[in-house]
Amino acid sequence: MIIAITPDAGRLQPVDASNPQSLARAVWIDVIEPTDDERREIERHVGLYVSSAAELQEIEHSSRLSTEEGALYLSMPLVQHADRRGIRSTPLGFVLTRERLLTVRYSASRSFDLVHERALRFDESHQSGTHIFVTLLEVVVDRLADELEQIRDDLDKISRQIFQEDLSSGRAPRQDEKALRSVLRAVGTSGDLVSRIRDSLLGVARIVPYTAQMAAEFLPGDAKARLETVRDDVGSLNGYEEHLTEKIQFLLDATLGFINIAQNTIMKVFTVFSVAGIPPVLVAGIYGMNFKGMPELGWAWGYPYGLALIALTTIAPLAAFKWRGWL
Numbered sequence: 049m050i051i052a053i054t055p056d057a058g059r060l061q062p063v064d065a066s067n068p069q070s071l072a073r074a075v076w077i078d079v080i081e082p083t084d085d086e087r088r089e090i091e092r093h094v095g096l097y098v099s100s101a102a103e104l105q106e107i108e109h110s111s112r113l114s115t116e117e118g119a120l121y122l123s124m125p126l127v128q129h130a131d132r133r134g135i136r137s138t139p140l141g142f143v144l145t146r147e148r149l150l151t152v153r154y155s156a157s158r159s160f161d162l163v164h165e166r167a168l169r170f171d172e173s174h175q176s177g178t179h180i181f182v183t184l185l186e187v188v189v190d191r192l193a194d195e196l197e198q199i200r201d202d203l204d205k206i207s208r209q210i211f212q213e214d215l216s217s218g219r220a221p222r223q224d225e226k227a228l229r230s231v232l233r234a235v236g237t238s239g240d241l242v243s244r245i246r247d248s249l250l251g252v253a254r255i256v257p258y259t260a261q262m263a264a265e266f267l268p269g270d271a272k273a274r275l276e277t278v279r280d281d282v283g284s285l286n287g288y289e290e291h292l293t294e295k296i297q298f299l300l301d302a303t304l305g306f307i308n309i310a311q312n313t314i315m316k317v318f319t320v321f322s323v324a325g326i327p328p329v330l331v332a333g334i335y336g337m338n339f340k341g342m343p344e345l346g347w348a349w350g351y352p353y354g355l356a357l358i359a360l361t362t363i364a365p366l367a368a369f370k371w372r373g374w375l
Contacts, residue, residue: 052065074094075177112124113254206234249286
């Protein structure tokens with residue numbers, strides 16, 4: 049799908065992208081999951097190359113940042129997810145020239161929806177592709193900051209669950225296992241999202257200085273200042289992301305520590321009962337031999353005596369373990 053936006057009557061307006069003249073006049077061409085026909089149409093009428101998803105996913109610096117015939121070809125991964133269970137990264141490409149901005153994406157994006165809404169309200173001094181490009185970067189960084197704030201809140205909840213609730217006592221083992229699995233899953237999800245946000249921030253951090261240098265001739269002064277602000281925001285978010293990464297690792301270690309405690313508790317119970325079972329088994333083994341010379345065989349109370357001795361040798365070790373706090 050192609051969305052073309054052109055200045056008209058002092059405002060930016062979406063136009064019919066199937067009209068070659070309208071497409072050639074557009075200051076912003078937003079391409080979503082382009083077909084081969086759409087890619088050829090843009091290349092023929094606008095003269096800009098539309099990268100495929102595989103090309104945008106290249107990780108080499110030269111593949112993500114390049115200049116061809118005065119056009120800047122830029123790419124970065126963008127975090128996309130409907131909820132915490134559907135986290136993924138999608139490739140995003142920019143082609144910036146003096147006349148227009150071409151964006152290539154292969155997924156819907158709330159950031160782009162917001163910029164589409166804002167662009168329709170831009171005044172004439174901000175109706176260029178460079179202003180739209182800078183606005184996109186600002187919105188993307190702002191959305192990434194919101195994601196990091198949400199992760200912080202999620203980690204605070206997980207921290208309270210780990211340290212203010214006893215995950216390994218007072219409940220059935222099945223409940224403990226379920227709680228620990230839930231915590232591990234939540235910590236892992238947050239770690240995955242932070243990792244993908246780091247990739248997006250790295251992409252923006254590469255794009256900003258490259259654009260400021262290579263597009264210096266046609267980049268408006270206010271756009272340059274806004275790019276500097278974006279660079280500062282990315283720097284601060286990188287530091288905050290490192291803090292969250294450390295906290296995730298700490299919570300992961302704490303959760304694994306509780307899992308070890310739960311496992312040690314189970315092994316301790318098994319060990320205690322195994323040791324407590326040795327004396328009664330020994331007594332039963334002795335009196336189960338039935339030798340003729342065993343005086344207890346002729347006693348009237350020999351059998352109750354044997355049962356009582358077995359019970360005593362069972363209770364005594366358990367009582368001793370309980371007294372020492374091992375049980």
